[in-house]
Amino acid sequence: QSVLTQPPSASGTPGQRVSISCSGSSSNIGSNYVFWYQQLPGTAPKFIIYRNTQRPSGVPDRFSASKSGTSASLAISGLRSEDEADYYCAAWDDSLSAVVFGGGTKLTVL
């Protein structure tokens, strides 16, 4: 059971907007930065959001994120087939003194 809670799956059609939620607590999301990672099949994770809302260079602006209290959310607009992947949120947890990940959300582009 993961410390951060994500829906196991999400889906959308090309061009649609989808959101993936990540729920935590005051000891992790509530007091530390949230990072988001995209893992394409058979590859290593890649960071797509850092420090809650920042997008690294090279990541399309179709990807955006937000954080409020003890929850965070990743949004993908203009959905494309190449966005089909697993998405993970992560944050430092002050109580556990550990990095905690969400269980991952498998995004399917229908």
Add this chain to the structure above:
Amino acid sequence: QVQLVQSGAEMKKPGASVKVSCKSTGYTFNTYGISWVRQAPGQGLDWMGWISAYSDDTKHAQKFRGRVILTTDTSTSTAYMELRSLRFDDTAVYYCARDYRSGSIDYWGQGTLVTVSS
């Protein structure tokens, strides 16, 4: 560009140890730390620990304390993760990742498959 290149796949017997290396290029190694994360087949990401390359600080996930040893060699910009007393359920892909202060993971290595089999 930032790159982390890991050593190749390993196959070990239960009870043995494995040591995975992770060589960093494209940034100043001793201004960041390195986190280690593993992923069992078909499962999610599991953080193992973090080591600073700019101080003597290390952090370990509770479940790995006493079994994992994290080290760095700043002369070669390489980090190492040694896991001892291997069990069947340690079979996983092990990743290193650049992490400034533990909890700030950005760039990842390509992963190293460790298979524990008798």
